[in-house]
Amino acid sequence: MKKSMFNPLCVLAAGILWGCMGLLVRSMNPCGFTSMEVVIFRAIVTSILMAIIMAIFKRDQLKVKWKDLWCFLGTGIASMVFFNFCYFSCMKYTTLSVAAILLYTAPAFLMIMSAIFFKEKFTVMKVLCLVATFVGCVLVSGGLPIPGFSGLSTITDVTTAAPDTAIIGGADGPTAIFLAGELGKHAEESVADGVTTGIAAGVLSLPGLLLGLGAGFGYALYSVFSRFAIKRGYSSFTITTYTFWFATLGCAPFINWPHFVKTIGASAGKLPLFLFLTIMTTILAYLLYTKGLEGMENGMAGIIASIEPVMASIVGVVVFHEKLTITGIIGMVLVLGACALVSLPARKKAGG
Numbered sequence: 001m002k003k004s005m006f007n008p009l010c011v012l013a014a015g016i017l018w019g020c021m022g023l024l025v026r027s028m029n030p031c032g033f034t035s036m037e038v039v040i041f042r043a044i045v046t047s048i049l050m051a052i053i054m055a056i057f058k059r060d061q062l063k064v065k066w067k068d069l070w071c072f073l074g075t076g077i078a079s080m081v082f083f084n085f086c087y088f089s090c091m092k093y094t095t096l097s098v099a100a101i102l103l104y105t106a107p108a109f110l111m112i113m114s115a116i117f118f119k120e121k122f123t124v125m126k127v128l129c130l131v132a133t134f135v136g137c138v139l140v141s142g143g144l145p146i147p148g149f150s151g152l153s154t155i156t157d158v159t160t161a162a163p164d165t166a167i168i169g170g171a172d173g174p175t176a177i178f179l180a181g182e183l184g185k186h187a188e189e190s191v192a193d194g195v196t197t198g199i200a201a202g203v204l205s206l207p208g209l210l211l212g213l214g215a216g217f218g219y220a221l222y223s224v225f226s227r228f229a230i231k232r233g234y235s236s237f238t239i240t241t242y243t244f245w246f247a248t249l250g251c252a253p254f255i256n257w258p259h260f261v262k263t264i265g266a267s268a269g270k271l272p273l274f275l276f277l278t279i280m281t282t283i284l285a286y287l288l289y290t291k292g293l294e295g296m297e298n299g300m301a302g303i304i305a306s307i308e309p310v311m312a313s314i315v316g317v318v319v320f321h322e323k324l325t326i327t328g329i330i331g332m333v334l335v336l337g338a339c340a341l342v343s344l345p346a347r348k349k350a351g352g
Contacts, residue, residue: 010292019311074225076246083218093208102212139331235288
C-alpha cells in the first residue's frame, strides 16, 4: 500500500508546491518583473541548476536520442511556451476569473488525450472526480457570478485594486497566481490597444475563449509528452532538464532583455529569496510531478494536481491575510474530496 501511494503523493506534493508560486510572484512583481520575465527567470534558473545537478550526479541521464527530442520539444515549447503565451494573451480579452476557469479545463483535456494515446479508461469515478475538481477550482477562484461576491469582474475592479488584494490558484507557474495590479496592467494595455471586449463588459469574447482553452490544452500537453518520454525510458531528471532548456529558448523571443537584465541588477539583494522559491516551486515541483507520472495514469495525476489552487488560497489567507469565502471553502472540500477518491482504485489494486 505504501508503494502504491508513493506516486500520488509525489503529484500531490508537486501541486502543493505549485500552489506556493504566489510567494515567488509577489516577491518579484514589486521589483518590476513582468509576468513573462518571471517565467523566463524560472526557466533560466532551472536550466542552469539542473544542468549542474545532471553533470555532477546523473551524467549518464543527459544522453537522449535524436529521434526522441520531439518529446522534450513538446514539454518545453508545445506545452510551456504555448501555455504561457495563450494564458497571458487571454488576459487581454477577458477577466482573470474567466481565464482561470478556462484553464481548469486542463484535466479534462488531459483525460481525453490520455484515453486516445495511452488507452486510459474512462470510469464513472474519474468523471465524477473531474467534475468535482472543475467546480471546486471555479469556486476557489471566485469565478462564478455569485450574489454578494466582490471579485474582479470588471475593468474598474482590476485597475483600481491594490497589488496585494487578489490571489488566485489555477495552473502551473506564475500564471497560477496573479496580482490584481499586474492584471490591471494587462487591462490598461488592452484598452490602449482598443481591445476591450470581455474585460470591460465582464463577458467572454471568442478570442478570449479560444486562448483560454488553448492555455488549458497547452498545460495538459506537459503530462502527455512526459508520458511519451517516460515510455522511452527517460527519468524525471532528464525530462525536467530538457523541458526547461527548450522552454528557455522558446520564451526568449517574448522577453525585453534589457529591461529583464536591468531589473535583475536592481533586485540583487533579493536574488537568494528568488532562487530558493524557484527551487522549491519549480525544480522540486516538476521533479516530483514527473516522478509521480511514472507510476500512475495521467488522468489521475491531473486531478490530484488540482490541489494547487486550494494551496494557493491557503497561502493567500495565511501569508497575505486574504478573506476566505464560504464558496471558497466549498470549493476546497470538492477538490480535496476528488483528490482522495481518485486514488482509491490504486489502493484497491495494490491491496489485491
